[in-house]
Amino acid sequence: MIIRAGFSISFTCTAPTPMLLLLNVRPEREADLLAPENFRAFPEVPLRRYQDRFGNTCTRLVAPVGQITFTNDFLIEDSGLHELLPIGAPEAPVDSLPDDILMYLMGSRYCDTQRLMTIAWELFGNVAPGWARVEAILNYTHNHLTFGYGYARNDRTAFDAYAERVGVCRDFAHLAITLCRCMNIPARYCTGYLGDIGVPADPNPMDFSAWFEVYLGGAWHTLDARHNEPRIGRILVARGMDATDTAISMAFGSANLSEFTVVTEEASDQQTGFQSADNSVSTSLGVAS
Template sequence: MKLFAGCELLYDVPAPAPLVLMLRPRSGAGQWIISEEYQIEPNIPVVEYTDLYGNLCQRLVAPEGSFSVQISLVAETADRIDVAPGAPFVPVQDLPDDVLQFLLPSRYCQSDRLGPLAVDIIGDATPGYDQVEAIRSWIQSHITYQYGTSDASTSAVDTAEKRTGVCRDFAHLGISLCRSLNIPARMVVGYLYQLKPMDLHAWFEAFVDGRWYTFDATQQEPRGNRIVVAYGRDAADVALATQYGAMTLTEMNVWVEEKI
């Protein structure tokens, strides 16, 4: 499906403040970026760089006063995500070098503390894809999706204990449970067509049978038509805006529509 998507961020800036944005998706597996338009008001210099995970980052200093950023894009997306029941576990010694980092505990994903829970969840599932799917299904059925029950400090351990959260929390828990079983897992943020209510979305990917597969514990069934914006170890790596000053986000608008 061809999608028209984007977001707008409006800020009030009391004094000039450095800002790093991560808003530009790249073409890749399951998506082709046909066109994009990036608007910043007022117009100021921007430097772009690529971070350790291949994400495009825009670095700037927001001027005093009202400041806005808007990106809109057209992307061709896959209508379905790949699923592979029975796909095998990859032994750690056979993992690619750049995948090893996604086995380690990280700020929001304390995989070293969730091993017993992971073992209980997977039961006798075949090592690999089936174990990850058991984790995804357990989170979807045992964790309540509820706004206002978590914040920027909430970790996977917190979510496992409270059994509530939002998409970011679901992803952190899934990542942590996978890593505790020596299955590499990473955080993904982006757009999902027909997400209700519409917002930027988070899910996770797990590495089995030599490639990454998409898992979304907020959805009952596999859903395609996603636009990935960024990858990382957890939310600390994929913040769409990181500010270094006393600026206030006053409004945020997100849209994903079918492009006719």
Template sequence: MQIRVGFNLLLRCERATPMIVILGVHESRASDLLEADPLQLLPKVPCQAYIDTYGNHCNRLLAPAGPMRLRGTGLVADRGLPDPVLPWLEQQPVEQLPDHALLFLLASRFCESDLLTNFAWSQFGQVAEGWQRVQAICDFVYQHVRFDYNRSSPTKSALQTFESRVGVCRDFAHLAIALCRCMNIPARYCTGYLSDIAVLPPHSAIDFSAWFEAYLGQGWHVFDPRNNTPRIGRILIARGRDAADVALTTSFGPSVLESFEVWAA
């Protein structure tokens, strides 16, 4: 299966503003790129690529005062299979976890696991460890939180989502991640494209999507508390502790997103 992915964003800055952009298909899917998806800037400005702490491909640039358009499109080969469901996978004791997973047990900017620990243990402490426990957390978040595009903000945290019971996919992921970390399950935030392949209509407009990966068995596995069902055509852009690590654009000064278009089909 081939999936055409891409984006078209229009930003406006009050003055020349340094910026970090994370919008390309992740290195883990590089071998699947049939057509590369380089970042295109209008007006053209110098752009420096680098790899961040989490292995994400980033670009740094100085956005000019006024409007700037960011574009990119690529063609990705995909297996066309839904997310794997592996209920036999076990949870590793903290003392046996690999070093690289330990960071994803800690509270972070948007995932205040330290403030949700008592609730998490009372709610999930009797659930079998491993895949079943992570799925129980996803079920809870899916049932507890109502999706509403108009009821979120860039600063909304897992605790705020837990209390307000409403949010977008980013908020669903943050709450599930925080609850997993409470239960000593490493969890990391993911952002990327998610197609509507094999999803019954009506379809909402395609947007960048958020999900998470939990460390079970000997590796990382996808969970999606927003949709809470295996999906086809999930294409990763970036991973981190939470959305603060993988913002699509981070501006070091005032900026406004004036228009936003995403496709994955």
């Protein structure tokens, strides 16, 4: 399967403003790209890239006064298969976890483990460890929270979501991650593209999605507390402790969001391009302007 994905995001700045963007596909998926990502800025400004401590690709720039628009479009190969659940996978004792996994047991800005520790053990302490316990957390989070775009709030922590019982995809991920960490199961936050492939189309405008990964049986596994079912065609952009580490943009000054469009869908034959005489691949995505 080939997936077409990309975005167009505009900001308006009242002064030259340093910005940090996390909008590129994770390095692990670069080998699946049919051609390099077509990431551009209008007007053109110098862009500098580096990888942060989580391995995310970050872009630094200084936005000029006025409007700046960032676009990206790409075609990426995908297996077309549903994600596999780690059924039967065991937990690892904390003292046997690899050193670089330990941080994913810690509390963080939005994953306030101290406030949920007692609640988590009351809810899941009697559930068998391993996948059974993670599945119980997944089902609990999915059923406990009501999803709605109108519930979006950028300062809601996992405990807030637990108490308010509402949220968007990032709140589902934060609550599930926090409950896992309280039970000594490493969990980390993920964001990226998730199109309506193999499921009924969502009438709401496309957005980036949030999900999480748990460490069971010596490997990381993708889970989604909002949808609570394996999906097709997830494209990872960034991962970290929580949404703090994966914000798609950060402005060190005034930068007001003025336009935001995301595209992710199975590509049609016309969109996948053709092989020309010079062996280059031609694509037609229609995201960039």
